[in-house]
Amino acid sequence: MSEITLINLLNGFCYGMLLFIISIGLTVIFGVMGVLNFAHGSFYMVGAYLALTIIEKTHSFWLALVLAPVLVGVLGTLTEVLFLRPLYGRDVSFQLLLTFGLLLILDDGVKLIWGAGYHSVDAPRLLSGTVNIFGTSYPIYSLFVAAAGPVVALVLWLFFTKSTYGKIIRAAAMDREMADALGINVPAVYTAVFFLGSFLAGMAGVLAAPLRAIGPSMGDKIIIAAFIVVVVGGLGSFPGAFLGAVILGLVEAFGVQFVPKIQMALPYILLAAILLLRPKGLLGREG
């Protein structure tokens, strides 16, 4: 393999891991609650903006990485309790309309608070250098994001398979009525899950902040990528989100290297192919 190919393997994986952290929140919410959250990208955006403010005030990226996702999680919790809860019994289109409306409100909301301009934060000093990989200097921060993906995946896996709370959530996801009958407070479980999903979106926003411009509607493009990831991997599937994110990251990176002319269409071709050949996604469950 040539040096460029190796570097692009890394580029694709790093971007894929950022996509994974966004997508996993989307897929957790869908998998447990059946809610397709259009505002997920806006939560990502709010996470980046909160990181901006926290870093400007405290000069600490690490504080932002802890605090901003929690705040976004709280925002998600409020959304679930106040707006989504009354809609559970109704047609799915109500939820879609609600979360889409929320997207518009949040996009304009950040403009009211932070203005329409672009902002930028830098990576923490500890992670701002480069290391030598494959004979090329590679940014440490990108590797940090790439490492964050598997860590998040592992923590979530342990949580859902080993902890009691994780098992309760899975029970509620599998059979809501039975869980209810067993004395599980299902509405509380839903709220917790929405907190978790929003928390992950906020975390992705903080992680992305040093890599890109922070601006209004910055979540709109990446949410499309996240939707592709979860459809390719299988809606509601954890390993599917991981696999889908890695595949999409690599498709983007190698598309640029080998077929730059049609690179832009590749993610959509991938999406169309999956929908035609395996509509439930690569690792999606039956039904």
Add this chain to the structure above:
Amino acid sequence: MRKIIAIILSICFLGSVSFAKKDTIKIGAIYIFSGFAATYGQFAKQGLLLAVDEINKSGGILGKKLEVYFEDSHAKPDIALRAIRKLVFEKKVDFLVGFDSSGVAKSVVSYIKELKIPTIITHAATPDVTGKQCNKYVFRVSVNINQNVMAAAKIAAKTKAVKWTTIGPDYAFGHQSWEYFQKYLKQLNPKAQFMKTVAFPKVGTEDYTPYITSIMAANPDGVFISLWSGDLINFVKQARKMGFFDKGYTILMSLGAATEVLYALKDQMPTGIWVGTRYWFLANDSPVNRHFVEAYKKRYGVYPSYNAQNAYAAIYALKYAIEKAKSTDKEKVIKALEGLTFEAPAGKIYIRPGDHQAILNVTWGKTAYDPHYPIRILKPMVIFKGEEVTPPVSATGCKME
């Protein structure tokens, strides 16, 4: 029945025109006010309102006050067309200003001709709207791609770089910028080579690393970058981390000196890079510019971006043209705009009758740190005379009827 309705409607329409009181001049302004590039609409609105308030405070134009209606183009041609219809038919505006995206501008100019509404483009830079698509109703007061890129080529020709490549957005603007850069640089420096490896990432690309990797692997001497707005910020942040700016490439960014980019990046913008813009607030020491920069900074708290200046200049162009025509009649104002010379913050602007393109100074410079400014400034600054960097009308493809 249909005929009767048509007659009634046309009577109503004629009535509303003849009975409407014309004590204001209505201007419709179409910019991007939402989405990732919303900052451009905001800057244009700020510059525009500054000009309108100044003019209205000093008695308006020919005693008539200016009234402005803003519409959001969402950077999409179909929405921009709808906005034009709304402004012209509902709000009954006399003039239009605006258009950020070249893609939008290219698709609305023929409709503007049908509506016969004098329009001043203040941002979109595609040569076509004052070139092969030019028409009587469309003017531009801002620097276009040819002018900006001709200046870039002149700078590039003086550097040692031989092998050139590009990174630009994948639409009209990025491709045309590269096309003209090659054409002009080849004329100035026949030894210049243009590489096969080029990068045209789509607008709104999240991850530039594969593009940066492929450009770095091609090992160019010079890189011409026409990315702009948030895309340019994304690129600079990721390129900086990958050591792109430490390789000794000669780098030219055709819109790198846009203040919205410099304000966002602050000291993350590398120094010693050639950057261009369509207006630089420190390029001109005229009273008009000093007044504009001071008034703008006082009202909005930041140094004016090119989009603010361009919108401000467009309103003054209309003012001077209406005063010259002594009328707000559209045809008379068009005549007055053709060949108009006026003093804008960017300097003297001459609107060439042959293609309606403004001829004005074009600024480039190298990014530098200065403790007196919160952003990178240009040091040294290179100012090209408008005539030096504007192709003759015969070369634009414009045939004005």
